[in-house]
Amino acid sequence: xxxxxxxxxxxxxxxxxxxxxxxxxxxxxxxxxxxxxxxxxxxxxxxxxxxxxxxxxxxxxxxxxxxxxxxxxxxxxxxxxxxxxxxxxxxxxxxxxxxxxxxxxxxxxxxxxxxxxxxxxxxxxxxxxxxxxxxxxxxxxxxxxxxxxxxxxxx
Amino acid sequence: xxxxxxxxxxxxxxxxxxxxxxxxxxxxxxxxxxxxxxxxxxxxxxxxxxxxxxxxxxxxxxxxxxxxxxxxxxxxxxxxxxxxxxxxxxxxxxxxxxxxxxxxxxxxxxxxxxxxxxxxxxxxxxxxxxxxxxxxxxxxxxxxxxxxxxxxxxx
Numbered sequence: 001x002x003x004x005x006x007x008x009x010x011x012x013x014x015x016x017x018x019x020x021x022x023x024x025x026x027x028x029x030x031x032x033x034x035x036x037x038x039x040x041x042x043x044x045x046x047x048x049x050x051x052x053x054x055x056x057x058x059x060x061x062x063x064x065x066x067x068x069x070x071x072x073x074x075x076x077x078x079x080x081x082x083x084x085x086x087x088x089x090x091x092x093x094x095x096x097x098x099x100x101x102x103x104x105x106x107x108x109x110x111x112x113x114x115x116x117x118x119x120x121x122x123x124x125x126x127x128x129x130x131x132x133x134x135x136x137x138x139x140x141x142x143x144x145x146x147x148x149x150x151x152x153x154x155x
Numbered sequence: 156x157x158x159x160x161x162x163x164x165x166x167x168x169x170x171x172x173x174x175x176x177x178x179x180x181x182x183x184x185x186x187x188x189x190x191x192x193x194x195x196x197x198x199x200x201x202x203x204x205x206x207x208x209x210x211x212x213x214x215x216x217x218x219x220x221x222x223x224x225x226x227x228x229x230x231x232x233x234x235x236x237x238x239x240x241x242x243x244x245x246x247x248x249x250x251x252x253x254x255x256x257x258x259x260x261x262x263x264x265x266x267x268x269x270x271x272x273x274x275x276x277x278x279x280x281x282x283x284x285x286x287x288x289x290x291x292x293x294x295x296x297x298x299x300x301x302x303x304x305x306x307x308x309x310x
């Protein structure tokens with residue numbers, strides 16, 4: 001049951017370490033975590049997809065993120081995937097692991113972006129490695145639920 | 156096969172992030188990683204040992220570290236545990252996960268301590284939570300083999 005907690009705890013430490021830096025603004029810290037996530041995702045997906053085949057299309061890649069990748073990292077699948085079929089994908093996670101450690105109160109909601117930044121980067125890094133350039137943002141709906149929005153950059 | 160790689164990669168990112176800091180000396184950076192490991196280990200062992208019983212004695216706790224904890228975090232057991240029965244324990248890992256990513260050349264050996272610091276802290280944090288105060292140091296014998304020395308602080 002506890003294999004996943006090593007990742008959870010080192011992630012928490014990384015967040016707290018990045019935000020401890022005295023001369024780092026909130027934006028810079030979020031961006032550093034996003035960058036750590038990107039590098040992690042980029043390398044991780046290389047390892048994970050080594051033996052699997054090619055993906056049919058963009059939607060197929062998104063399904064891979066929602067299922068295989070999410071299970072590997074967060075031990076559950078994304079609950080809901082929506083798309084406008086024009087390059088925007090919204091992934092709903094009704095119980096996002098890295099938010100479950102947070103106390104459930106409005107005063108803590110302001111800190112939620114810190115716990116989403118790494119994952120935004122992770123998704124962006126995975127997709128970059130699979131040939132999809134995109135911008136990934138996240139939003140907390142109500143703790144510990146959140147959604148990740150992927151905006152594919154074309155051309 | 157790949158569940159463990161998430162931890163490996165976020166650990167690599169944490170190492171590289173901590174050492175990127177411009178005004179941070181090598182010693183400070185190692186100490187920061189050790190601290191991150193301590194916090195991770197302290198909380199992790201709390202989660203892991205919630206359902207298990209008490210440990211008979213100090214040696215029993217060390218065996219727990221070498222077996223259960225090591226398997227959870229590094230997917231293998233410690234290869235060899237030695238003690239002088241006076242509070243010194245030496246744990247040999249013949250193929251330490253976090254060193255397997257490193258290129259095998261003498262010129263890289265100098266960077267090995269960066270990849271051991273988190274784990275020294277992890278072991279110290281676990282033991283602290285289990286009531287054993289100690290100092291943990293590590294040494295690379297030849298990549299990717301290394302040994303961790305635990306010196307229990309009495310009284």
